[in-house]
Amino acid sequence: MSTAVMKNGSACRGGTSEPGVSVTDAAALVVEGLSVGYHQKDGGVLCVAHDVDLRLYPGKVVGLAGESGCGKSTAALAAVGYRHPGGVIMSGRSLLGDTDLLQMDPADLRRLWGGQVAYISQNAATSLNPALTIGRHFDEVLRRHADMHGAAAAARQLELLGAVKLPDPKGALDRYPHQLSGGQQQRVALALAFACKPSVLILDEPTTGLDVTTQTHITALLQELIAETQVAVMYVSHDLALLSTVSQDIAVMYAGEMVERGPVKELIAEPLHPYTNALLRAVPSARARQTIAGIAGEPPVSVAADHCAFAPRCPHAQERCRTEHPDSRELRPGRSARCLRVEELHGALRIVVTHDGYESPAAAAAGESTGHFLEVKDISCYYGSRHKRVAAVRDVSFTLGEAEVLGIVGLSGSGKSTLLRSIVGILPDYTGTVSLRGQELARNARKRPRALRRQVQIVFQDPASSLNPRHTVEQIIARAVHLFREDVARGKTSEAVAELLEGVKLSRSFLGRYPSELSGGQQQRVAIARAFAARPSLLLCDEVTSALDVSVAATIIELLRDLTSSSATAVLFVSHDLAVVRTIADRAIVMRDGLICEQGSTEQLFCAPEHPYTVELLSSIPDIADVRAGRTVEAGVAPVC
Amino acid sequence: MSTVNEAGSAPAVRQKRQSLWVAVLHTGEGMIGVTLGIGMVLLIILGRFFGPSTDYNVGLPGSGSSAEHWFGTDTLGRDILSRFLHGGDTVLLIPLIAVTLALIIGGTLGLFGAYWGGWPDVVISKVFDVILTLPPLLIVLVIIGGLGASNTVLIITVALVYAPGLGRVVRGTAQSVMVNPYVLSAQARGESDLAIIFREVLPNVSGPVLAEFGLRLTYAILFVATLSFLGLGVQPPAPDWGLMVAENRGLITVAPWGTMLPALGITLLAVAFNLTADAISRVLAGDELSRLAVI
Numbered sequence: 064m065s066t067a068v069m070k071n072g073s074a075c076r077g078g079t080s081e082p083g084v085s086v087t088d089a090a091a092l093v094v095e096g097l098s099v100g101y102h103q104k105d106g107g108v109l110c111v112a113h114d115v116d117l118r119l120y121p122g123k124v125v126g127l128a129g130e131s132g133c134g135k136s137t138a139a140l141a142a143v144g145y146r147h148p149g150g151v152i153m154s155g156r157s158l159l160g161d162t163d164l165l166q167m168d169p170a171d172l173r174r175l176w177g178g179q180v181a182y183i184s185q186n187a188a189t190s191l192n193p194a195l196t197i198g199r200h201f202d203e204v205l206r207r208h209a210d211m212h213g214a215a216a217a218a219r220q221l222e223l224l225g226a227v228k229l230p231d232p233k234g235a236l237d238r239y240p241h242q243l244s245g246g247q248q249q250r251v252a253l254a255l256a257f258a259c260k261p262s263v264l265i266l267d268e269p270t271t272g273l274d275v276t277t278q279t280h281i282t283a284l285l286q287e288l289i290a291e292t293q294v295a296v297m298y299v300s301h302d303l304a305l306l307s308t309v310s311q312d313i314a315v316m317y318a319g320e321m322v323e324r325g326p327v328k329e330l331i332a333e334p335l336h337p338y339t340n341a342l343l344r345a346v347p348s349a350r351a352r353q354t355i356a357g358i359a360g361e362p363p364v365s366v367a368a369d370h371c372a373f374a375p376r377c378p379h380a381q382e383r384c385r386t387e388h389p390d391s392r393e394l395r396p397g398r399s400a401r402c403l404r405v406e407e408l409h410g411a412l413r414i415v416v417t418h419d420g421y422e423s424p425a426a427a428a429a430g431e432s433t434g435h436f437l438e439v440k441d442i443s444c445y446y447g448s449r450h451k452r453v454a455a456v457r458d459v460s461f462t463l464g465e466a467e468v469l470g471i472v473g474l475s476g477s478g479k480s481t482l483l484r485s486i487v488g489i490l491p492d493y494t495g496t497v498s499l500r501g502q503e504l505a506r507n508a509r510k511r512p513r514a515l516r517r518q519v520q521i522v523f524q525d526p527a528s529s530l531n532p533r534h535t536v537e538q539i540i541a542r543a544v545h546l547f548r549e550d551v552a553r554g555k556t557s558e559a560v561a562e563l564l565e566g567v568k569l570s571r572s573f574l575g576r577y578p579s580e581l582s583g584g585q586q587q588r589v590a591i592a593r594a595f596a597a598r599p600s601l602l603l604c605d606e607v608t609s610a611l612d613v614s615v616a617a618t619i620i621e622l623l624r625d626l627t628s629s630s631a632t633a634v635l636f637v638s639h640d641l642a643v644v645r646t647i648a649d650r651a652i653v654m655r656d657g658l659i660c661e662q663g664s665t666e667q668l669f670c671a672p673e674h675p676y677t678v679e680l681l682s683s684i685p686d687i688a689d690v691r692a693g694r695t696v697e698a699g700v701a702p703v704c
Numbered sequence: 705m706s707t708v709n710e711a712g713s714a715p716a717v718r719q720k721r722q723s724l725w726v727a728v729l730h731t732g733e734g735m736i737g738v739t740l741g742i743g744m745v746l747l748i749i750l751g752r753f754f755g756p757s758t759d760y761n762v763g764l765p766g767s768g769s770s771a772e773h774w775f776g777t778d779t780l781g782r783d784i785l786s787r788f789l790h791g792g793d794t795v796l797l798i799p800l801i802a803v804t805l806a807l808i809i810g811g812t813l814g815l816f817g818a819y820w821g822g823w824p825d826v827v828i829s830k831v832f833d834v835i836l837t838l839p840p841l842l843i844v845l846v847i848i849g850g851l852g853a854s855n856t857v858l859i860i861t862v863a864l865v866y867a868p869g870l871g872r873v874v875r876g877t878a879q880s881v882m883v884n885p886y887v888l889s890a891q892a893r894g895e896s897d898l899a900i901i902f903r904e905v906l907p908n909v910s911g912p913v914l915a916e917f918g919l920r921l922t923y924a925i926l927f928v929a930t931l932s933f934l935g936l937g938v939q940p941p942a943p944d945w946g947l948m949v950a951e952n953r954g955l956i957t958v959a960p961w962g963t964m965l966p967a968l969g970i971t972l973l974a975v976a977f978n979l980t981a982d983a984i985s986r987v988l989a990g991d992e993l994s995r996l997a998v999i
Contacts, residue, residue: 489891509894516894529885533907542903546893593889 091295092119092142092263097155097165099134099141099319108151112138112319113366115155116391119263119295126306126313126327127299128342130362130612134319135299139265141165142297143180144172159263178208181256181294185268187248191240197224197251198236201258208259223254227284246277250284257288264289267299274474275639279683279698282309301612303346304642307331308685315339318363318372321391323400331691333413335400337377340412345617347642348688349669349681350704354417355646357618361582371403379408416688435501436633437463437486437601442495444478444485444657455481457657458495463601466631470648470665472641472680478657479637480524483603486635487521499601517547520594524606526586530578536564536589537574543596563592567622584615588622595626602627604636608643620647641684645669653677670704724911727987728980734987737979744973748792766955775961778952788965791943795970798855798938799924802862803870807917809863810871815909817871818878819901829875832868840865840927848936858937862928866920873916877909884908911988918981922974929970945969 094117100108112134119125127135137147142157144164157164159180164172176182184190191200201220205211211219224232227250240248249269256264269285270278286309289296300306306313307327314324315338323336334340341358360376367388371377374384384403393399394409402408444456456478463469471479484490486497488508497504499518505511523529530539540560544551551559561571567588578586587607594602604623608616624647627634638644644651645665652662653676661674672678678701689696696702728734763773765781775784810832817828835843847861881887882905890900931937932946940947945966952962 484888487892488894489888508892509896511894513894516892519892521889521892523885523889525885529889531886531904531908534903543893546895 089120090118091121091159092117092297093158094118094142095156095158097138097141097157098153099137099146100151100153101147102149102151108153109364110153110319110366110368111364112141112316114391115142115316115321117142117297117314117321119297121262121295122289122293123312124289124296124298124310126310127297127316128301128303128306128313129316130342130358130614131301132364133316133362135301135316136267138316138319139267139297139299140182143176143182143263143265145176145182174208177204177255178259179261180263180265181259181261182265183249183252183256183267183269185271187245187252187272188240190252191248193240196237196239197243200251200255201236204255204258219258223258224251226257226288227251227254229254245273246281249273249277249281253281253284253288257292257294260292261294264294264296265299266296268301269298270305271300271302276474276679276683278305279685282685283698285309302685303331303342303613304348304687304690305685307687307690315342319366320372320401322373322402325398327690328693329398331414331687333410335394335398335405335409335412336373336402337379337408337412338373339400340414341376341378342614343414343687345614346687347617347620347640347646348416348686349641349645349684350686350688350702351416351418352645352665355617355620357616357621358614359618361584371401379404379411414691416691435462436465436467436499437635438496438498438501439463439482439486440496440498442482442485442493442497444481444490444493446481446490446492452492455657456485456493459654459657459659460495461652461659461662463633463635465600466627466633467650468627468634468636468648470644470651471635471637471654472639472644472651473654474639474680476656477654479654480605481657482654483521483605483635483637487519487603488516513547517597518600519603520597520599520601521603521605522587522590522594522607525610526583526590527578527610529590530586530593532578534577535574536560536569536576536578536581539578539589540564540593540596543593547597559596563596564589566595566626567592582615583611584618587611587615587619591619591622591626595630598630599632601633601635604634604638606638607636609638609640616643623647641669641680642686653680672701675699724914724984724987728983731983731986733979734983737976737981737983740972741976741980744792744969744976745796747789747969748796751789751792754789766958768959769961775965776959778948778959778962779955784948784952784959784962784965787943787948788945788969791945791948791966792969792973794855794932794938794942794944795925795929795946796973798859799862799921799928802859802928803866803917803921803924805859805863806866806920807870807874807913810867810869811874811913813867814871814873814875815878815901815905818875818882819897819905825875828871832871835864835868844931844936853936853939855938858928858931862924862931865927866924870913870916870920874909874913877912878905881905881908911984915981915984915988918977918984922978922981925970925974925977 094115097112097115098110099112100110103109115138117125127139129135141152144157144167146152152165155165198220201223202216205216205219220236221232224235229235229247229250235243243251270281273281298306298310310327312324313327313330314321315336316322317338323330323334323339330339331343334343344356345358347353347355358376363372366372369388370386371380371384371389374380377384381404387403389401389403391399391401392405394405440460442456442459443454445452446455447453459482471482473479481490485493488504488506488511491506493506499515502515504515508516537557537560540563541556544556544559548559561574564571564573569585569588581589608619611619620643636644636648648665650663651665651668653660653668653674655676660676661668661672668677669681672681679699681702682696682698682700686702689702694703729738762781763777763783765777765779767773768776773783773785778784778787813828817825843865844861848857851857887900887904890904928937929946932944933950935950938944938947948966949963952959956963
């Protein structure tokens, strides 16, 4: 009953707020002691978020960081009263003004969502109804939350679409979502979210599915809108580099608990919690080739009640971390961490950027040219049938030295993956030549002699679909061993497979498992082991870290660096992530629309780019090094290294 | 044996690989469907050993239930219960063999069509489409009219009717499997076509195809029963359920069991397979969501 009064914004305090807690400070949303669980089949409740405290202030952005599965999205959505199917809010409150969102009934919540509280999900394509025009989406929102009809509503729609800088707003109203690009769809989603002047906005990885340059445009637009409307924002993302550029405060979540929070600059320079430290150490930078370290293992699925959840993966863990659950401790105002050793470790966790001593064997042997190990000459790759043939790559030529690591960067559609597929021989429709040690490769892998086939191996982006779900890990790797390793006797395959697994740091117990029983990182390790089973001299990596969490991606990069340098394998490393390429490659090629824009050493390309497109790419990707150094990067201006 | 995880951290709880049939039995319709199906198959196989013999158990034609003939007698005075207990095998076996044959023919064509693409795929698809445009009864009438009615002709005809549908499902599923990087990876290894089809593609189309098979089997059971009813299927004096319905329908007011009992048998058999097929599709749909692997 009381909710009806509160909804109208009267000063009624209702029965929910406790005395002694100030709700009159400027915070737009105050979340206290929020715990969320999921109903289990056995009737119990699995706690996935515990004791989350957050304050959102108008015009400010709080970033919520952490690996996937740490309860970020669950906590963010629960904070505005949303429960996933099967989800329950176990305790806590979330005050929007004087109203506790967690006590509201569903009908009142629905009145609030989309109006005063807005949410933008990762995938705009699925958040828009494909059967309705863009105009109808706006009609619905404006009618329901702002009671706007007819001419007033029409004018507001145009105003909103103009505000999100959608080209031709008038025309867009009559279009269907599928007629817009991904970036445009996300702009529409933004316009919808801002349609009723929300006071709280939840962003759940709003730019993750988009190309890097689109990402920058959307992020810039978001910042503009936030400053203009003074909405209080919670920004959920696993990308610390991005969060550090868009938010004022960052809260880090691990195993459903907030382990640390603080102002961005302090937090990324001197984290208080070992987990934050580990996360930051996994973030690569495009500005310098620096050592990155992944976090081994995986986050637990639920909240730990009687020990520190991070202890099993923590290099600083002591005996008491395994028997005692840490509370959040405040070191100084505004800085707190949920770690038993926060005072002792203070200072020890400061992030020291170490410029990397890593060099691939080729770079180490620089000077004495190894000749042209791989030579790609005037290659044009085509897709489609004879009648509708589209060139995805046009007249591309480059060479690769023995054991050299060459990065290929570009956005989706730039032809970089197509190029790899032609080289490995699964996309035979190309003109031009690919030769390995002077020997021209047949277009189709099957026409290449086995010895040549053995030398060129590929690892794909999505680890889940690059392993046959019906084969065990042993069967998957054994096949490559059978085909390419004459030195392994038939009876010894299992032994060889176990050795290969060991090489990618997986234990023998993985032999009998199926891909679905592995995590993404483990699946990618198996795919790498399969490639190395052939003892290749050229490894093609197609966005191998893009589907993985930052912490896992870093472990994969480390592994690839170890394996390729110890076996002197040359690598073509395709990625849209410039920072990752900087970390692993000696030289890089920038591709756009099937053409090479620029190539050179990573040092030269990333620190003194010449082509405007390279500059655009470099300036559009948020880099944690810039935030740390207090630099602002302007679009279209080459960033300082 | 304990599992050693990388870095020794606590292994996250992952979905364990679970057998398809275990998962199917855990759904309501799967449990009912499989139980009913097993019951009906047992009745069809073993029933004849318990019921009275067909040959010597003859009474007054068209009599209702009595102590001697529990479910009455048919137009010729034969005991309905004993004919029912003997007559299930054609109802089950003819569709089963026919649909299996349809799967082999249609599935092989669909699989190779999907794998090769290009003109072979176009030809195969068009042939499927043409057959699908013809009314099934018309196909059957023409073939049986030309070759005469026998169980072999019946099986081949029904297989021909169902092959395109199954073939299309196999082709569609195989096409979506074909684009997976594990297939590309096999191509990059230079594996032969057959190795790729049998090792990489076929195991991954079997799930959806199994569901489709169950559904088609249901249709085929009803279809063959219909054909027998029309006199195009199993020929007298065989004690086939569909044929029994046709023979005894004139006596439905006097000896209702003559039509009711075989009709009930056909219905239960069809329902059993249909529920099982539904359960399989449901498990597979959930499987897509949870990425749970199925044997």
